[in-house]
Amino acid sequence: QVQLVESGGGVVQPGRSLSLSCAASGFTLSSYPMNWVRQAPGKGLEWVALISYDGNTKYYADSVKGRFTISRDNSKNTLSLQMHSLRAEDTAVYYCARGHGYYLVYWGQGTLVTVSS
Amino acid sequence: QSALTQPASVSGSPGQSITISCTGTSSDIGGYNYVSWYQQHPGKAPKLIIYDVSHRPSGVSNRFSGSKSGNTASLTISGLQAEDEADYYCSSYRSNTTQFGGGTKLTVL
Numbered sequence: 001q002v003q004l005v006e007s008g009g010g011v012v013q014p015g016r017s018l019s020l021s022c023a024a025s026g027f028t029l030s031s032y033p034m035n036w037v038r039q040a041p042g043k044g045l046e047w048v049a050l051i052s053y054d055g056n057t058k059y060y061a062d063s064v065k066g067r068f069t070i071s072r073d074n075s076k077n078t079l080s081l082q083m084h085s086l087r088a089e090d091t092a093v094y095y096c097a098r099g100h101g102y103y104l105v106y107w108g109q110g111t112l113v114t115v116s117s
Numbered sequence: 118q119s120a121l122t123q124p125a126s127v128s129g130s131p132g133q134s135i136t137i138s139c140t141g142t143s144s145d146i147g148g149y150n151y152v153s154w155y156q157q158h159p160g161k162a163p164k165l166i167i168y169d170v171s172h173r174p175s176g177v178s179n180r181f182s183g184s185k186s187g188n189t190a191s192l193t194i195s196g197l198q199a200e201d202e203a204d205y206y207c208s209s210y211r212s213n214t215t216q217f218g219g220g221t222k223l224t225v226l
Contacts, residue, residue, distance in 0.1 A: 035215070037163075037215075037217075044119060044204075044206060044217060044218070044219045044220040045155070045157075045163065045206050045208075045217040045220070046217060047208075047214060047215040047216070047217060050213075050214075050215070059213045059214055061214065095162060095163075101151070101168070101169065102149070102151035102153070102168075102169075102210040102215070103151070103153035103165060103168040103169070103208070104153070104155075104163075104165060104208075104215075105165050105168075105174065107162040107163055107164075108162065109162055110162060
């Protein structure tokens, strides 16, 4: 069955960097666009970034543009999110999600990123 | 502030029907039939319950239905059950991005 497992979350100081990973299994990663979506504690969902199936096209939310980079390694069935210049407002649970058309069918369980000094 | 506007909370008794609205603009909801709805229980990942305005994924109860009129989309849950108590989020495509609503907390009385 389709499984998405995020990792890499933790506590990081403001201004520092952190890299998240999402391990995909149960399907062919190279056939689908992939997304990162985050949710601040007690708040709603916020779409973060999208990468096309082949990695050639990437889109970002304005709130992370220029600081975050989404990438994928289809040969390793892995999606990544590199986060730089982290701010307190980046504190959230980060989910990877498989795209299908313009909706997200499969989601991971999320990994918590806390930006705090 | 979310791009799509939802009521913060709605409530209903078991067996009743409720409707959650989601208001956007002609650049998102009004411009495309790419509205989706997600259900999220506490501590869990979101679950897709409606896509492309009114389509239900396999396995989702037919008590859930979606519609759209102009710049406003709606999610209706009929025959409310205790297990429906959750947060609900609308979503729409907009200019190569995905916009979410702020979420609506459904309380089953």
